[in-house]
Amino acid sequence: FTLALSGSAFADAASGQSTYAAKGCIGCHGANGKSVVATYPSLAGRDAEFVKKNLTDFRSGARKEPTMNAMAAGLSDADIQNLADYVGSLK
Incomplete structure (x- = not known):
């Protein structure tokens, strides 16, 4: 049973990683969730629930921020959960 949960969580994080790349999150938040631009927050180390709530x-x-409002507008609930799982796995 634990293995099934681990596999499911891995699949969600893997989908989230694909979405993170496809949606261009890397451009502002960095490939590993560590932004190199001070005006964009690093996401590595953030809790998955924090990411889910904010997205x-x-x-x-x-929550008003024009760039992020536009980026999140097309995300499904599953996309948000997968992104949260992926970002939550970054250290």
Whole structure:
């Protein structure tokens, strides 16, 4: 049972990694979640629930930041969960 959960979490993180690359997150937040530009926050070390909440808030407009609102607008709930799982795995 634990193996199945681990496999599922790995699959979600792998999907999240693909979405992270495809959506261009790397450009601002870095390939490994460590931004090299001070104005963009590093994501490595962030908790998955933090990432999920923020992406959900950006998508809904509850949190205002034009670039992130636009980036999150097209994300599905599954995309957000997968991105959160991936970012949560970065150290």
